[in-house]
Amino acid sequence: MLRRVFLAGSLILVATAASAQSFSLDQVLPPGNGSMSGRMIQMIALLTVLSVAPGLLVMMTSFTRFVVALSFLRSGLGLQGAPANMVLISLSLFMTFYVMGPTFDRAWQDGIRPLTENRISEEEAFAKVTDPFRDFMLTHVRPKDLDTFADIAAAAYPKAQPGSKTDLRVLIPAFMISELRRGFEIGFLIVLPFMVIDMVVAVMVMSMGMMMMPPTVISLPFKVLFFVLIDGWNMLISGLVRSYF
Incomplete structure (x- = not known):
């Protein structure tokens, strides 16, 4: 009899302790308060955003x-592996x-920092972060x-109202097409002098009767020397960067 009473009391104590240690979902997500769900969505x-960051950068x-x-x-230089893709x-x-840099700084100061400090909502932060990039793309899009x-x-899509912001679904592909066009224009100007060197070397090789000698084998050192003598890296990089200013 005493053993049964002792066993029943032990079960009651265990059940009381378990109920005291358990918690309900209301303690995690209080009714009427979406703070936890908002953090999960954030x-x-x-x-x-981190997973698609490389695509956004492009x-x-x-x-x-x-x-x-x-x-x-x-x-244009005829070098397949130098410089490497990583370089x-x-x-x-x-x-x-x-x-x-100025665009990133503006997006950080106007959108990301106020959001981390809980001074603005997610909707306002998204608008303030995308506005600098929208202005940059509108400046350089054709x-x-x-x-x-x-x-x-x-x-x-519904027609945009007069005076409204350009939709990113329209602006981003238009900007990419414009950048590809300008990139190919610059690429043509880069390749043109190297193509002239290839043609001159090919004519010289043919005139000398060296039919079995590929002209690119002879023209490659001349193209590399030409690019180094004119300080090509400095000219190209400075020209590309200055094309945005």
Whole structure:
């Protein structure tokens, strides 16, 4: 009998302790308060932005023009692996940070810092962060490309009101097309002198009867020497950066 009473009392104590240590969902997400869910949404949004950050860097900055121009330079020189892709991308990346520095600073001061200090909401922070990039893209986009995508979007999206901000769904692809066009224009100017050297060397090789000798083998040292003598890296990098100022 005493054993049964002792066992029943022990079960009651264990149940009381377990109920005291348990917690309800209301303690984690209090009714009428969305702070925890808001933090969860912020965390998901932050992870999403970090995952697509390389794409955003390509789409909304000067990175596209730089990497296209440097790729044309390597092709014009006839060098397949020098400079390496890592070198070209790193150089383009730091040039992008240099050009986009004022835009990044403005986005940080107006949008990200007030959001981290809980002075503005997420909607206001998104508008203040995207405004500097919108201004940068509007400054360098071709009006023809912008009008083209605006006409395409008019069939699927509501027409923008006069005086409203340009929709990013229209501005970003138009800006990318403009940057690709300017990158190819710069690439043509880069490749042209190297092509002239290739033609001169090819004519000389043919006139000497050296049919089996590839002209590129002879022209490669001359192209590299020509690029070094004119201080090509300084001219190209300074020209690319100054094209935004």
